[in-house]
Amino acid sequence: MRLLVLGGGQLALMMSWAAARLPLDFVVYDPDPRAPAYKYAIKASDPLREVERADYVTFEFENVEWEVAEYAHKLGKLRPHLDYLRVKKSRIWEREALGELGVPTPRWAVARDGAEAMELAAKWGRAIAKVPSGGYDGKGQYLLPRERPPAEGPLLVEEYVNIAREFSIIAARSEDGDVYFYPPAQNYYVQGILVWNYAPAEAPPEAYRYVEKILEWRRYVGILAVEFFEDRSGRILVNEIAPRVHNTGHWTLETDASQFENHVRAAVGLPLRRPRALAPTAMVNLLGVASPPIRELERLGKVYWYGKAEARPRRKMGHVNITADTTAEAIAKAREAMRIIYGRKFPELVLKNYGSRQ
Known part of the structure; x- marks a missing residue:
């Protein structure tokens, strides 16, 4: 078998690790000749x-060349369905699709321009304006009325949610409809970028029902991540979906059937594997770190390094997975890892203001 992955970043890199023990050719296409996945993949x-x-063809993130993904879909080779990639081309389209499925999201509207976005914020009290396309890891988002959105539109404007916590569910679905849910993860963001998380966490039954609706919409194949807000009144809202392997599921590398393995297996028509080993695990991202203190971190957990060409602020250079006998112990060790990695910046990475992210 021959699997083509569109995109060659760290997600494709970790898929290549999972694919290495399977009898298939793992091929990657990325315009960047220094893409991390090229270390272990056939270069397209x-x-x-x-x-x-x-x-078979799959993708590691949403910003792949559309004409290539569309061609793979026309040939019946793309996993998951092209419509999941299509709705991720615009936050507005994503909100429309979730609404049609009956999946609750923050209240939203489309503003023609920045001025209209500010009018909506004045009506709602506070709001978040989002550039419809191109934003990720907190980019292209503006807290209104404190920040000024772009003058030109359109913009997605959402109610300001008083967030109690954020969690995600990673689901796997095979071509024959078999579904497996990894335990939920509780996630901690600073300025829109994931800094650390831990699993298992709690998720109410309705969250699983919402994920199931999204999976069945176009008979999903592969790994799907769904990120949730739980507000102070207990409402469960979907913030966004990711039709691919996802940063909030990196902790699954410490199981015997990670999200990366199950995505590859589903994409090439193999049955899913259910993990038998699920220890409490915390994950800490290495953001903008050119040379991590490996010796100190390895005393706490396992370091995964992506081998990117250069470190930049907020760039995901690697992560650390920490397993323990209890969730409390995993959390304590994650906090110690953050002290080691980030030093004086540590408190803001843990004691964040939840209301700052949408």
């Missing part, structure tokens, strides 16, 4: 030709 030079050669 002509993506359309590679689509024709591949038995």
Whole structure:
């Protein structure tokens, strides 16, 4: 079998680790010649030709070349369905799709421009304006009325949610409809970027029902991540979906069937594997770190390094997974890891203001 992955970043890199023990050719296409996944994958030079050669095609993130993904879909090779990638091209389309499925999200509206966005914020009290496309890890988001959104529109404007906590569910679905839910993870963000999380956490039954609706919409194949807000009144709201392997599921590398393995397996038509080992685990991202203190961190957990060409502020350079006998112990060790990595910046990475992220 031959699997083509569109995108060659750290997510494709970790998929390549999972694919290494399977009898398949793992091919990656990325315009960046220094893409991390090229260390372990076959490098594709002509993506359309590679689509024709591949038995199956998947993607590691949403900003892949549309014409390549569309061609793979037309040939019946793309996993998951193209419509999941299509709705991620615009936050507005994503909100529309979730609304049609009956999945609750923060109240939202579309503003023609920045001035209209400010009018909505005045009506609602506070709001979040989001650029419809291109934003990730907190980019392209503006807290209104404190920050000024772009003058030109359109903009997605959402109510300001008083967040009690944020959690996510990673789900796997095979081509024959078998579904597995990994234990939920509780997530901690600073300025829109995930800094650390731990699993298992709690999730109410309705959260699983919402994930199931999204999976069944176009008969999903692969790993799907769904990020949730729980507000101070107990409302459960979907913040966004990710039709791919996801940062909030990196902790699953410490199981015997990670999200990366199950995504590859589902994409090539193999049955899912259910993890038998699920220890309490915390994950800490290495953000903007050029050279992590490996010796100190390895005393706490396992370091995963992505091998990116250069470190930049907020860039995900790697992560640390920490397993323990109890969730409380995993959390304590994660906090110690953050002290080691970030030093004086540590408190803001733990004691954050939940209301700052949407």
